[in-house]
Amino acid sequence: MKDMATTHTRDTIDMFVRTLIQDMGVDATEINDDANLEDLGLDSLDVVELSQGVKKQLSIPVAPGDFADVVTIADTVALIMTKADIA
Amino acid sequence: MKRRVVITGIGAVSPLGIGAQVLHENAVAGMSGIKGGKGLCCEFDGAQTLGRRENFRMDRFAQLAVVAAREALAQAGWGDTPPVAADRVPCIIGSAIGGLMTLEEEIEKMRIDGAAAVSPLTVPKLMANAAAAHISMRFGLRGETAAIVSACSGGAQAIVAALRAIRSGEADAAVAGGAEAATTPFTTAIFTTAGALSPTGTSVPFSAERDGFILSEGAGVLVLEAADVAESRGAIILGEIVGFGVRSDAHHITAPEPNGTCAAAAIQAALDDGDLIAEDIDYINAHGTGTKLNDATEIVALRAALGPAASTIPLSSSKSYLGHLLGAAGAVEAIATLLALRHRQLPPVYGLTQADPALGELTLLKASLSLSDEKPLHVGLSNSMGFGGHNVTLALRA
Numbered sequence: 001m002k003d004m005a006t007t008h009t010r011d012t013i014d015m016f017v018r019t020l021i022q023d024m025g026v027d028a029t030e031i032n033d034d035a036n037l038e039d040l041g042l043d044s045l046d047v048v049e050l051s052q053g054v055k056k057q058l059s060i061p062v063a064p065g066d067f068a069d070v071v072t073i074a075d076t077v078a079l080i081m082t083k084a085d086i087a
Numbered sequence: 088m089k090r091r092v093v094i095t096g097i098g099a100v101s102p103l104g105i106g107a108q109v110l111h112e113n114a115v116a117g118m119s120g121i122k123g124g125k126g127l128c129c130e131f132d133g134a135q136t137l138g139r140r141e142n143f144r145m146d147r148f149a150q151l152a153v154v155a156a157r158e159a160l161a162q163a164g165w166g167d168t169p170p171v172a173a174d175r176v177p178c179i180i181g182s183a184i185g186g187l188m189t190l191e192e193e194i195e196k197m198r199i200d201g202a203a204a205v206s207p208l209t210v211p212k213l214m215a216n217a218a219a220a221h222i223s224m225r226f227g228l229r230g231e232t233a234a235i236v237s238a239c240s241g242g243a244q245a246i247v248a249a250l251r252a253i254r255s256g257e258a259d260a261a262v263a264g265g266a267e268a269a270t271t272p273f274t275t276a277i278f279t280t281a282g283a284l285s286p287t288g289t290s291v292p293f294s295a296e297r298d299g300f301i302l303s304e305g306a307g308v309l310v311l312e313a314a315d316v317a318e319s320r321g322a323i324i325l326g327e328i329v330g331f332g333v334r335s336d337a338h339h340i341t342a343p344e345p346n347g348t349c350a351a352a353a354i355q356a357a358l359d360d361g362d363l364i365a366e367d368i369d370y371i372n373a374h375g376t377g378t379k380l381n382d383a384t385e386i387v388a389l390r391a392a393l394g395p396a397a398s399t400i401p402l403s404s405s406k407s408y409l410g411h412l413l414g415a416a417g418a419v420e421a422i423a424t425l426l427a428l429r430h431r432q433l434p435p436v437y438g439l440t441q442a443d444p445a446l447g448e449l450t451l452l453k454a455s456l457s458l459s460d461e462k463p464l465h466v467g468l469s470n471s472m473g474f475g476g477h478n479v480t481l482a483l484r485a
Contacts (some may be wrong), residue, residue: 022142025140041140
């Protein structure tokens with residue numbers, strides 16, 4: 001499973017994050033790089049869900065605590081790329 | 088003198104469809120929502136009916152409650168905020184079990200993927216008060232918000248709690264009801280091993296062949312208002328809750344007290360509270376689960392409380408066409424009772440061809456029955472009984 005993480009690209013991660021946030025019920029038209037997670041109506045519980053989704057489905061080792069400084073969608077993607085060693 | 092409490096809005100999601108009026112119309116038309124031995128709200132899709140965000144953040148039982156509340160509040164003509172001070176509007180929603188589907192899913196996640204995979208939304212979704220909390224948030228209700236957890240009488244006791252709050256003067260209006268979505272293979276297994284569920288899936292309450300209840304889901308929500316409040320704002324009054332009685336068996340955790348003494352006491356208390364006598368009652372919406380024990384005990388209790396009138400008052404059970412909505416049953420059946428009185432059309436015991444002769448002489452409705460136009464208003468009783476020995480009777484007038 002660890003090898004899988006190295007196959008990810010910015011695009012696949014970006015797409016995954018957008019899909020996951022849409023699955024949480026956020027309107028697709030509101031999701032863009034600069035969108036603030038809080039403005040999208042996502043709270044700390046949603047961020048934990050996001051972290052769990054990335055870990056389980058992309059096998060990238062992120063933890064909820066890693067999201068402490070994340071504000072936007074772009075920040076989210078950047079964090080996950082760092083954790084996947086493809087930053 | 089008691090402060091009168093009236094009903095100005097009702098909403099329901101049931102196996103007969105989305106909407107209170109739909110429930111009544113289908114019931115009196117002789118339809119049943121039971122399919123394959125279960126009563127599911129097939130038309131209800133959380134994401135579509137309510138919204139994708141709500142679908143993600145709420146268990147199905149809370150979704151059902153919010154949709155029922157949305158209908159009830161719209162009918163009452165409440166806008167985005169209540170017509171009285173928001174902190175004088177409690178929201179009490181009963182549920183026997185709460186978010187069972189969420190609980191099952193998350194336990195499975197933990198088993199397969201480990202503790203770190205468990206959703207932080209698990210408790211906010213499964214807690215029994217989630218339905219009341221979401222209704223409170225959505226409609227800005229700032230009075231007391233709580234769940235009443237008393238098995239299959241929870242929905243009725245939620246109405247009682249709201250009624251008391253208004254009568255006492257603590258509240259001017261209230262949102263009350265019940266919600267349940269616990270029809271999983273797990274609960275099916277539990278109620279089957281407990282011997283309460285119908286193994287044939289075709290049980291008819293009060294028939295000799297009845298062999299248990301049918302497991303169902305749904306929600307019912309009522310808007311209650313002090314009569315003075317409703318009248319002063321020109322609200323359409325659908326009916327009145329004129330009396331209630333609540334008593335406990337103090338006997339056994341699942342079996343009803345066989346003499347029906349406490350169920351009879353609850354019925355009598357409801358009559359007394361509403362200044363009613365047996366002869367005033369035009370309809371009885373029985374708890375009528377379709378288990379051998381429940382139906383027999385309930386009839387004994389009705390006879391003890393109502394005397395000879397128990398044989399002549401038209402009687403039916405909503406569970407014959409809805410199945411058992413557990414914690415939602417009391418609220419949905421109060422709505423069914425209200426609409427039956429309001430439209431002067433009583434729903435039948437669906438599927439009943441011959442009543443169990445062991446129950447004695449009764450006026451069980453094998454078909455829908457019209458009430459006379461002679462009386463301006465009619466009175467009905469709605470019974471609820473729950474595991475734990477809870478007996479509740481509501482007296483409604485419309």
